[in-house]
Amino acid sequence: MDLGLSAEEVLRTTRSVRKRLDFDRPVERSVIEECLDIALQAPTGGNRQGWRFVVVGDPGTKAKLAEIYRANWEIYASLPARATGDKRDEQLPKVRDSASYLADNLERAPWLMVPLIGGRLDNVDTATGAGGWGSLLPAVWSFMLALRTRGLGSAWTTIHLMLDGERKAADLLGIPYDKYTQGGIFPVAYTKGTDFKPADRLPLSEVLHWEKFGD
Numbered sequence: 001m002d003l004g005l006s007a008e009e010v011l012r013t014t015r016s017v018r019k020r021l022d023f024d025r026p027v028e029r030s031v032i033e034e035c036l037d038i039a040l041q042a043p044t045g046g047n048r049q050g051w052r053f054v055v056v057g058d059p060g061t062k063a064k065l066a067e068i069y070r071a072n073w074e075i076y077a078s079l080p081a082r083a084t085g086d087k088r089d090e091q092l093p094k095v096r097d098s099a100s101y102l103a104d105n106l107e108r109a110p111w112l113m114v115p116l117i118g119g120r121l122d123n124v125d126t127a128t129g130a131g132g133w134g135s136l137l138p139a140v141w142s143f144m145l146a147l148r149t150r151g152l153g154s155a156w157t158t159i160h161l162m163l164d165g166e167r168k169a170a171d172l173l174g175i176p177y178d179k180y181t182q183g184g185i186f187p188v189a190y191t192k193g194t195d196f197k198p199a200d201r202l203p204l205s206e207v208l209h210w211e212k213f214g215d
Helices: 007-013 029-039 057-077 087-108 126-134 137-149 165-173
Strands: 049-058 113-117 180-182 185-189
Touching: 007 137, 029 049, 029 087, 029 137, 049 057, 057 087, 113 137, 126 137, 137 185, 165 180
Parallel strands: none
Antiparallel strands: 049 113, 113 180, 113 185
16 A cells, blocks of 8 residues: 655654554565565665564564563653653653553564664764664664555554563574664554644754754
8 A cells, every 4th residue: 555645744744653553454574575675775884784674473472572561661651751841741641651552562563573783782882872773773764654655653662672671582582682782673553544643843943053052
């Protein structure tokens, strides 16, 4: 399915989708492959193409990944929210409710995608970390954009990486922990409706700085 969206519409309306993921509708493997093939066109530092993508559809494996995720979510959700003093505080309850719903239902997604980048990025210097993540995250975002054009959605989740969750997931999925860093878990499903709108963000005037960083 091609939604026929313009490039700008895709960029403005691709969301982290949680409650509107259709867990009951199957997703063809060919669609996942199409979207990942597009993701391979993303920039990558030194043209190393060190990314790998583990896509999980087995119910038992998905359930175990969800257990790792939920254990960390319970810890994260118990932490006090950091006040921002602006409209983001008003949006927080809705965001938390949505995130909690995903934690409760993660294994119901037809597929869970775990992106990897070659090398370990824990405790590296800023330049190495920026280069490593900059060689993976553009590809993951391209994957989400490609999903959107086909009527599917996903959510950028990193909760399972807390504590020893990444290592547990690596053991479960046969990922060489010392050779690859995980970038998250991405549930993949068709969405309930395709009428997503631009998000309510802070105005550009509050985040844009010309020439030098200002107050």
